[in-house]
Amino acid sequence: MTRSEMREHVFKLIFRVPFHDKNELREQIDYYFDDLTDVNEKDYEYIKNKALLVCELSDELDEKINSVSEGWPVDRIGKAELAIMRLAVYEMLYDDDIPVNVAINEAVELAKSYGSDDNAASFVNGVLAKLV
Numbered sequence: 001m002t003r004s005e006m007r008e009h010v011f012k013l014i015f016r017v018p019f020h021d022k023n024e025l026r027e028q029i030d031y032y033f034d035d036l037t038d039v040n041e042k043d044y045e046y047i048k049n050k051a052l053l054v055c056e057l058s059d060e061l062d063e064k065i066n067s068v069s070e071g072w073p074v075d076r077i078g079k080a081e082l083a084i085m086r087l088a089v090y091e092m093l094y095d096d097d098i099p100v101n102v103a104i105n106e107a108v109e110l111a112k113s114y115g116s117d118d119n120a121a122s123f124v125n126g127v128l129a130k131l132v
Contacts, residue, residue: 068130
């Protein structure tokens with residue numbers, strides 16, 4: 001599985017969190033993977049661990065997003081865009097294996113596919129660019 005594919009799975013897991021009790025995250029991860037047949041153990045661990053870390057650090061990631069998203073506090077940002085930005089900010093700050101420009105570009109691509117409207121990719125790009 002490519003990094004982009006794994007990142008998309010991480011995004012989908014992060015996106016689920018606001019719709020469930022935070023204490024159910026591990027259970028939600030198990031449910032998510034029950035439907036997938038093409039994920040090997042190494043990829044499963046990578047996806048699961050990254051999703052758990054992003055969720056664990058969500059308050060800190062939200063502070064970073066709030067610090068640059070003028071007029072758009074995280075409680076006003078669409079759920080898909082917020083999940084995408086949390087993942088990207090996590091990668092920018094904590095994942096040394098992923099260059100900042102790659103984290104931003106991948107976030108923009110996710111926003112093109114999953115964003116709530118046609119402006120989602122531009123919004124995500126603008127917010128993340130301010131963190132560089």
